Amino acid sequence: DEIKRLYRGARAQRPVLLTAETPSGLIVGTYTAQPPGRGSRASEGGLLAVDENYRRKGVASKLIKAGNALMFREGDGGFGCNLADVYVIIGVSSYSNALDAFRKEGFAIKEQRVGGTNSWSHELEKLVDRTSIHMTLERTQYKQDLPGHHIEDFPKQRPPKPA
Numbered sequence: 001d002e003i004k005r006l007y008r009g010a011r012a013q014r015p016v017l018l019t020a021e022t023p024s025g026l027i028v029g030t031y032t033a034q035p036p037g038r039g040s041r042a043s044e045g046g047l048l049a050v051d052e053n054y055r056r057k058g059v060a061s062k063l064i065k066a067g068n069a070l071m072f073r074e075g076d077g078g079f080g081c082n083l084a085d086v087y088v089i090i091g092v093s094s095y096s097n098a099l100d101a102f103r104k105e106g107f108a109i110k111e112q113r114v115g116g117t118n119s120w121s122h123e124l125e126k127l128v129d130r131t132s133i134h135m136t137l138e139r140t141q142y143k144q145d146l147p148g149h150h151i152e153d154f155p156k157q158r159p160p161k162p163a
Contacts, residue, residue, distance in 0.1 A: 014035070015032045015033065015034045015035070016032065016033045016035075016070060017030060017031075017032050018030065018031045018032070018033065018063055018066050018067055018070070020050070020054075020059045020062060020063055028050065028051045028053075028054040028059060029048075029049060029050040029051065029054065029059040029060065029063050030047065030048075030049050030063070031045065031047065031048045031049075031060075031063035031064065031066070031067050032045070032046055032047040032067075033045050033067045033070050033071050033079070034046065035079045036079060036081055041080070041081055041082040041083065042081060042082065042083040042084070042085060043071040043079050043081040043083070043084050043085070044084070044085045044086070045064070045067050045068075045071065045084055045085070045086045046086055046087060048060060048063060048064070048086075048098055048101075050063075050094075052093075052094075055094060055097060056097070060097065060098065060101040061101050061104060061105065064101055064102060064105045065105060067084075068084060068105060068137065068142055071084045072084070072139050072142050081139065082138065082139045083136060083137070083138055083139065084107075084136065084137045085110075085134065085135070085136050086102055086107060086134075086135045086136075086137075087113070087117050087132040087133070087134055087135070088102065088132060088133045088135065089117050089119050089130050089131075089132045090112075090130065090131045090132060090133060091130060091131070092119060092130070099133065099135075102135050102137075103135075105137070106137050106141045106142060107135040107136065107137045108135060108136060108137070108141075109133055109134070109135055110134045110135060110136045111133075111134045112131060112132070112133050112134070113131065113132050113133075113134055114131050115129040115130070115131060117129070117130050117131070117132035118130070
């Protein structure tokens with residue numbers, strides 16, 4: 001029983017990957033949500049990516065809504081957070097679109113972090129420090145105004161494919 005409890009606890013701390021897919025199963029967007037650390041009520045969202053052919057079509061917004069529902073939901077797989085943080089890296093492809101998408105969902109800019117975020121540089125072919133914008137969303141500011149995007153309705157994780 002002790003081993004099972006520890007295993008479940010370790011699994012609960014892993015990030016959750018949310019995906020946006022076309023009806024044919026092509027993944028066109030992803031978003032990760034990190035459960036809060038032990039004793040914390042703050043979650044971290046991040047790694048939002050949308051295929052360039054599907055940008056400006058609401059994909060990012062839907063992923064952020066699903067991520068918010070997951071982070072703020074109490075029990076049954078939700079993280080039960082009071083605060084969600086994201087960091088938008090300045091200067092990477094379409095970062096202004098990401099800023100707009102997070103703002104639209106209620107996130108507010110908290111600070112700019114100079115050189116505080118690692119990001120891959122294709123030109124240098126290595127991780128480099130980049131400036132990012134720290135944005136937060138408090139549970140009290142979380143928007144639940146659209147059907148299907150309530151805390152109770154967040155999408156379940158995709159089951160692993162059979163080997």
